[in-house]
Amino acid sequence: MVIQAKKGQGQPIIYILAFTLIISVMSATMFNIVLPDIAERFRLTIAQVSWVTSGYLLVYAVGTVIYGKLSDAYGLRSVLTFGLVLLAIGSLFGLIAQAYWMVLLGRVIQAAGAAVIPAAASIIPVRYYPEEQRGKVLAIAMTGMSIGSAIGPVVAAFVVSSLDWRWLFFMPVLTLLALPYYRRFLQDEGERQSKRIDWIGGGLLVAAATLLLLAITYEAWVVGAFSVVLFILLWLRVRYGAEPFIPRGLTRNKGYSVGLTIAFLATSIGYSLYFLTPQLLNQVQQLDTAMTGFVMVPAAVTAAILGRSGGKLADRKGIPFLFYSASAMLLICFALMSIFAERSPVAIAGFLILGVVGQSFLYMALSNQISRTLAKEQIGIGMGLLAMSNFMAGAISASLYGKIVDHGSGVHWSPMIIEPKAFVYSNLYLVLGLLHVGILLVYGFRFGKRNRNVKGGVRMRAAAFHEYGGPEVM
Secondary structure, eight states: OOOOOOTTOHHHHHHHHHHHHHHHHHHHHHGGGGHHHHHHHHTOOHHHHTHHHHHHHHHHHHHHHHHHHHHHHHOHHHHHHHHHHHHHHHHHHHHTOOSHHHHHHHHHHHHHHHTHHHHHHHHHHHHHSOHHHHHHHHHHHHHHHHHHHHHHHHHHHHHHHHSOGGGGGGGGGGGGGGHHHHHHHSOOOOSOOOSOOOHHHHHHHHHHHHHHHHHHHHTOHHHHHHHHHHHHHHHHHHHHOSSOSSOHHHHTOHHHHHHHHHHHHHHHHHTHHHHHHHHHHHHTSOOOHHHHHHHHHHHHHHHHHHHHHHHHHHHHHOHHHHHHHHHHHHHHHHHHHHHTTTSOHHHHHHHHHHHHHHHHHHHHHHHHHHHTTOOGGGHHHHHHHHHHHHHHHHHHHHHHHHHHHHHOOSOOSOTTOOOGGGHHHHHHHHHHHHHHHHHHHHHIIIIIGGGTTOBTTBOOGGGHHHHHTSOOOO
């Protein structure tokens, strides 16, 4: 069942969430442009100060699933309150930092609090809105993320040009403005799960995911081996534990497992647009960092403007329609990027609009699809695992793409490509497009036929359990 919030809650809460997401995304990305300033201030190398961003993302990634689980036991309102207050504490600590360890600790505390925001963004549309409205509210949330991505570098540049870089820590404090509204509009979820939490299982999940990210980032394969061991122990805990951190019913939910796998692969492929394109513009087009950012902005702005259109498509035409439409845009983008990789930055900016909008719509479709495979008691942990898997997909794919680009390519499959530096990018975009075709086939086999009885975006509920391998969120 969907939890009914207080009267008048429907419209305000999703816009409050979008505002929070804007601030959160900005906070996650703004420090990238001031790493040289931090290195100079504390006489460190760029590799050393990179932990300001990598440490933040590491804690941010594993924290989402913890908050998802806690929301099932203690309620989203209480968990959000704790997270936003912790985010503000970390921000104020970083603002007064006089040593590098204080800067780093401030960012880690920030991340530990901010991780509640993507968890809430996954849970609120599912727990507080009926299925026929879910596409619209997911679109509004995605619009907030797109706006944050688009204006984050601009705001950071303005702050640094006018004030000390430490003032970047202050931005997340603004999320406290949303706290009274969350406290007011998020109704008590009523009967919840037992407050007993399998902290051993949760610790195994966090440790295994952390070690895996570290192993991939720093090519520490011994650490990766320890990560595999911890994942095996986690599997045993889920299989034989009394009340495991990851419910056994969730692992047996075939619809959820397939959806999560598709989302992981789709995110890994789509992340290439954000990771590879700046390198292409720098190495092939010889653009500096500022101009590269300028080329990327139109796509983010367009995704923000069209976000609600994607949600309406899901609600009116059904989730598969949005998924296939998004996939079409992505495939066209990959094809154009592969054929015209060495063309002008203006052309690439146009191609990116198709790809970024397509990836945004794809995330809406998959989040909506996966949410419908979850029972009420699985929403927090299930959507939290989805959010964490997206971060993992980005980290793993970035490492893989980096290695491929460093290796280069001596051949080119597109006859339009002449510049040798563009060979590897052209080939990669082609391969990624073909891989996405594989995702399309898997999605159509698992979910496409089962959604043909959809009208107006709402599935026939009587067949929900049998079709998705798990209970329905009503």
